[in-house]
Amino acid sequence: MTKSRLAALALLAVAISWGAGFVLMEPAIERQPIFNFLAFRFTLAVIVMVAVRPSVLKKFNKTLLLQGGVLGLALGGGYVAQTIGLLYSTAAITGFYTGLYVALTPLFAWLLLRNRISAKALVGVILATIGLAILSSGAIAFGWGEISLLICAVLFALHIIGLGVWSAKHDSYALTIVQLTMCAMLSWVGSLTFEGGVQPPPDAEVWFAIIFTAVLATALAFFVQTWAQGFLDPSRVAIILTSEVVWAAVIAYGVGQEKPEFLSVLGGSVMLAAMLIVEWPSKKKELVPLEPMAH
Numbered sequence: 001m002t003k004s005r006l007a008a009l010a011l012l013a014v015a016i017s018w019g020a021g022f023v024l025m026e027p028a029i030e031r032q033p034i035f036n037f038l039a040f041r042f043t044l045a046v047i048v049m050v051a052v053r054p055s056v057l058k059k060f061n062k063t064l065l066l067q068g069g070v071l072g073l074a075l076g077g078g079y080v081a082q083t084i085g086l087l088y089s090t091a092a093i094t095g096f097y098t099g100l101y102v103a104l105t106p107l108f109a110w111l112l113l114r115n116r117i118s119a120k121a122l123v124g125v126i127l128a129t130i131g132l133a134i135l136s137s138g139a140i141a142f143g144w145g146e147i148s149l150l151i152c153a154v155l156f157a158l159h160i161i162g163l164g165v166w167s168a169k170h171d172s173y174a175l176t177i178v179q180l181t182m183c184a185m186l187s188w189v190g191s192l193t194f195e196g197g198v199q200p201p202p203d204a205e206v207w208f209a210i211i212f213t214a215v216l217a218t219a220l221a222f223f224v225q226t227w228a229q230g231f232l233d234p235s236r237v238a239i240i241l242t243s244e245v246v247w248a249a250v251i252a253y254g255v256g257q258e259k260p261e262f263l264s265v266l267g268g269s270v271m272l273a274a275m276l277i278v279e280w281p282s283k284k285k286e287l288v289p290l291e292p293m294a295h
Helices: 003-028 034-052 054-059 062-088 091-099 101-113 119-135 144-169 172-194 204-228 234-241 244-254 262-279
Strands: none
Touching (some): 003 244, 034 062, 034 172, 034 204, 054 172, 062 172, 091 101, 091 119, 101 119, 101 234, 119 234, 144 204, 144 234, 172 204, 204 234
16 A cells, blocks of 8 residues: 555544544533633643653754644644634534535645646545535525635635645644644633633543543644644545545434435535545655656
8 A cells, every 4th residue: 555545544544533522512611611621632732642652842942843733723723713613603514614625625725835736636635626516505605704714714724735845844743733732722712701711621421522632633633633644645645534524424314413405415425435435555656745747
């Protein structure tokens, strides 16, 4: 198995963990404010990663802190913008606008890095965007919530592109810790600003959701993403990760949290088709990911 294929499968596992995390988070954030939940989640993730490998702190340097801080600012800012958008919009619209990063990523990669968009990636982007639109039941509106969610999609796209450029230059573990530390800091600021301060998890179920999302859907997942982006171009990464919406629906149906609907099944099928097209083996030699093309 090639490294790019292994990276794609690893990212698929990340998307599945995010989908499972979303199912766990939905009831948890009804009992704990969202920014507090995110703050505990990211803080615990950083603590676990440092405890597992404390020697990683020796790998920190100015360049790592600067570039990792910028990536963490984009990632954490995306979560903050998404949370604010949820306050003013519906879940369906939130899902569609957040998922727009799958279309914005290759566009920004072309504008910023002069990356060529392959035909397979272009078809995948179009299908994935259509799938997201179907999943959201066509619920498209525009207001303060949608503006915030559009900012979220932009930041997530820039985060994916930035990872593709910088991840191969640093230790993946150290870079992940710096990003998550920035996310934790932004979440604590949000909790102090919008939620009146620290509010610990109220019960065991919320603690379980925090531990699951911190260890599997955050620490392990973002480490895998940071490593995998050294082998994949941003379009493929965006399309694979946006399948989180599909996995969240599948898991929610499986545990009886939601009932399957026709549009959900159709939209999920279209998104899976997009992934298959992009990941279908090709005889052509793959380009080194995110190498700026000559003018």
